[in-house]
Amino acid sequence: MSVTSYQPPQKPALNKGEMTQLLDIAREAISGHFSEDLPRPPQLDLYNRKLLANGACFVTLEVNGELQGCLGTVTANEPLVIEVHNKARDSAYQDRRFMPLTEDQLDSLTIEISVLSEPKLLQVDSEEALLTYLEAHQVGLILTEHHAQAVFLPQVWAKLPKPANFLKALKQKAGWPMNHWSPNIRVKTFTTTQIKGKYISPIA
Known part of the structure; x- marks a missing residue:
């Protein structure tokens, strides 16, 4: 899939x-x-x-x-x-x-x-794949890497409607640089x- x-x-x-x-x-x-x-x-x-x-x-x-x-x-x-x-x-x-x-x-x-x-694990192999998914689905998002985690509710899309901006702000919330990406990042979605x-x- x-x-x-x-x-x-x-x-x-x-x-x-x-x-x-x-x-x-x-x-x-x-x-x-x-x-x-x-x-x-x-x-x-x-x-x-x-x-x-x-x-x-x-x-x-x-x-x-x-x-x-x-x-x-x-x-x-x-x-x-x-x-x-x-x-x-x-x-x-x-x-x-x-x-x-x-x-x-x-x-x-x-x-x-x-x-x-219940949050569902989203299998993505790159940041670009995640952004493509978010273009079609304005969902709640959880990013986790090691001990760092950040969550945005779906309501945040009202303030950050562009997926790239939404994702950058969520990474900042986790304490990561805006351009950070790693194969260790786990992505979960929820509604x-x-x-x-x-x-x-x-x-x-």
């Missing part, structure tokens, strides 16, 4: 109602930080089997349209509802690129949940199911 005919993974099969439940979980994880009680993880018996299955996700926070935090995992090690809760909390208060979220930012906060498909909404206090 040539790389250009290699199809990306299918999106996680979550419906709008299930994604809305995940968005509510993220809101509760964030709001719990500002309450007198410690934030509690989701009550598992409230959710269906798809939301209780192990899942990988990223939670992206923006304040007034500007990135405020984005953390996640590409490996499904925890039930999805727990992963969303933990990553929402971590994105708000543990992303070292940003100051922790403050209560006066909540009115301008938006939350985006991205649930990842996402997403939902984005304003922060609404679950207590209000």
